[in-house]
Amino acid sequence: MKAVIQRVSRASVTVDGRLISRIGTGLLVLLGVEEGDTRENALAMAKKTAALRIFRDENDKMNLSVRDCAGEAIVVSQFTLCADTRKGNRPSFIRAAAPEIAAPLVDLFAESMREQGVPTQKGLFGADMKVELLNDGPVTILLEN
Numbered sequence: 001m002k003a004v005i006q007r008v009s010r011a012s013v014t015v016d017g018r019l020i021s022r023i024g025t026g027l028l029v030l031l032g033v034e035e036g037d038t039r040e041n042a043l044a045m046a047k048k049t050a051a052l053r054i055f056r057d058e059n060d061k062m063n064l065s066v067r068d069c070a071g072e073a074i075v076v077s078q079f080t081l082c083a084d085t086r087k088g089n090r091p092s093f094i095r096a097a098a099p100e101i102a103a104p105l106v107d108l109f110a111e112s113m114r115e116q117g118v119p120t121q122k123g124l125f126g127a128d129m130k131v132e133l134l135n136d137g138p139v140t141i142l143l144e145n
Contacts, residue, residue, distance in 0.1 A: 001041045001105070002081045004030040007054050007139035011074050013123045014130040021121035025055075026071035028133050031109060032081025033102035034095050041145050042105045046112035049073075054139050062139075067117045075110045076123035076131055077102060099126060 005027055012022040029049060033042075055064040055071065066073060079102065083091035096102070103125045113120040123129045 001034060001037045001045050001145055002032040003045055003049065003143040004078075004081065005049060005052065005054075005141040005143060006030075006133060007136045009134040009136045011131070011133040013074060013076060013121075014132075015124045015127045020124055021074045023072035023074055023119075023121065025069065025136075026118075027066050027073040028131070029073055029075045029109075030078040030081060031075055031106055032078050033097040033105045034082050035097050035101075037097055037101075037105055039105070039108060042109045043112050045143060045145055046109045047116065048143060048145075050113055050116040050118050052141065054141060071118070073110075073113055073118050073120040074123065075106060075113065075120060076129060077106045077125050 008026060008028050010024050011028040013020050050067055051065050053065050054062050055069045057063040079093055079096040082096035083093055084095055085091050106125060110120045110122050
């Protein structure tokens with residue numbers, strides 16, 4: 001499982017011209033589920049994401065988590081994070097989990113974030129999404145497990 005986590009001032013997801021998710025300060029999480037990923041991977045990744053201390057404290061140090069600053073999250077499934085680009089110029093997505101495996105793990109990740117006190121919205125699994133964000137910092141973290 002791979003996640004690209006971006007600290008944002010705001011973010012939104014639109015599908016077919018319809019706004020489906022919008023947050024202010026928080027995290028935009030692009031989540032790639034790979035073959036072999038399990039519930040345990042999703043739960044551990046969500047726990048780590050909710051606890052990442054990447055928000056500024058009163059001394060302007062990255063010391064606060066999204067929970068500490070009462071932030072929100074949007075989780076967007078993104079199988080392209082699982083791309084293998086070692087050979088040729090066309091990425092291979094053979095490592096990406098099948099939708100029937102990936103979708104429930106994305107849902108579990110989002111639910112786990114909520115259970116840890118982070119109001120969390122999602123994109124629409126498998127849809128052509130338009131994701132807008134204002135990256136704060138910029139701060140972008142790559143997590144893998």
